[in-house]
Amino acid sequence: MKLYRGLVGGTVEALQHIFVRNRQADRVVEQILKSNKKWGARDRAFIAENTYEMVRWWRLVKYAADMPKASDAQDFWHLIGVWQLIKPLHLSTEPVELLPEWPEFSAIDPIRVKERYVEGLQTRKVAQSVPDWIDEIGEKELGEKWGPELVALNKTAPLTLRVNTLKTDIAAVREILGSENTEMVSGVPEAITLKKRQNVGSNEAFKNGLFEVQDAGSQLIAPFLDIRPGMSVIDACAGAGGKSLHISALLQNTGSVLAMDIEDHKLTELVKRAHRNGVTNLQTMLIDSEDSIKSLSETADRVLLDVPCSGLGVLRRNPDSKWKLKPEFLNSIRNVQGQILSTYCRMVKKGGKLVYATCSILPSESEDQVQLFLKENVKKWKLVSEHRTSVAHDGFDGFYMALLERKR
CATH class of the missing domain: 3.30.70.1170 (Sun protein; domain 3)
Incomplete structure (x- = not known):
């Protein structure tokens, strides 16, 4: 495989946006690929693939380069050169020709790079390229299951x-x-x-x-609500609305679907998607205060709470999030999850059902939250069933879902 300076430069620019300016990888790649109309399909594929590969294996690449931190353009050029040397070993891809004699690659020692690469494979958090704290909490909460899940999370979805x-x-x-x-x-x-x-x-x-x-795992959540045509359903953390659209389809455009979220632009986009999908039973509502929730007390046959979470179950799709995620966010989001569950559950009619869902592989965001809620609401709610998808065993993203029933 031959390297072309313009394509490597595009990859450098993308990585700088992601790691220095803290921008989302998918948006960066989309913008970079649109920036040069002369790039063909193979050119765009090179930039996209190498950007995502390096984001996924960022810690291992830096270890092989013996570079703890990257900041200026020269650092990123150096790291891309290092990745081209270890990529064939790591991903069993076509080996690169000798690195071009570009000034940016002049300090790279191929022998030393490969020695460092082999050394890095001896330590899981380096070999699987995750921050220390994620490796620690994964092992603490999942035990022996963490290793296989981590390996699976580093594969392309x-x-x-x-x-x-x-x-x-x-x-x-x-x-x-x-x-x-x-x-x-x-x-x-x-x-x-x-x-x-x-x-x-x-x-x-x-x-x-x-x-x-x-994702197939995500597609299991709407049916888990135990929906029947004619029901009133609230998707209270709708986001982009994929599950809202699925609910409408399961209802066969009967009954009603109310998609709610705290971000208006997502609901606006959902309306467009609903029109494209031929959905006629969906409405949206912006959550601007707790009054929005109180006004819907005991109005829904079913409520879906796909709550905000760490996203550790979908790292295959969003590999940059593991570098942006912080321990303090995880602590705060657990509090938000508990608050949403205890507050939004009031929208369910007596005898109705609720699904609590996360895209996290951590029990502390999932099973533990449900058990705490049931302990505090033992007279009002009961657990009907729960299900978890495993990236390692199912090949789906890592989702958790619990079906709860409000007692009459």
Whole structure:
């Protein structure tokens, strides 16, 4: 494989935005790829792949480079050169030709780099490229399960779609995308995984609302609500609204779906997505105070609380978040989770049900929160069932979901 200066420069720029300016990787990559119209598909693939690979393996790359911190452009050029040397060893990819004799690579010693790389593999937090505190809390909460989960979280996530049953069925979408390029997901009836990645956003079937991009684990949450047509359902932490749209489809456009969130721009985008999906039973509401919740007391047959969390179950998709996440955030978000569960549960009718969900692999954000809530509300609520997906064993993102029933 030959390196081209302009493409390496684009990767340098992307990494600086992510690690120096603290911007989100997906938005950075999207912006960089749009910045040069002369780049072809292979050029864009080089920048995107190398950026995400280096973000994923950032600690290991820095260790191999013997560079504790990167700040200026020269540091990032150096690190990209180091990554090109260890990438074939680490990912079993095509080896790079000799590094170009560019000034930015002049200080790289290939022999020393490979020695450091082998040395780094002896320590899990370096080899699997996570901060010390995440490795420590993962081991503390998951024990022997942490190692396999961590390895799985460093693999590239599959591209999984949810077929929109309001407009089509799984057979029709597979025919459109090519049955040879798609496969169904066992236990997730509306899920299709693409064998070869592609930009589905430009696909006419996507533009016409025949499918949405949604991980298979995420697709298990809406059905966990035990929904029947005609019900009133509130998605109280709707965010981008993927699960709201799924709920509408499960209701077959009957009953009502109220999607709520504290960020108005997300709800605005959800309205556009709902229109594209042919959803007619969905409304949105901005949460601007606790009065929003009180006004809906005992009005819903079902409530979904996909609460804010650390996101440690979706690191495959957001590898940069492990470098941005801080221990103090985890402590504060646990308090938020408990507050949301104890407050928002009031919207459920007596005899109704609620699902508490997280995209975290940590019990302290998931099972422990539910058990604490049940202990404090033993006379009012009971646990019906709970389920957890494992990145290592299921191949899905790491989700937790608990179905709770409000006693009559």
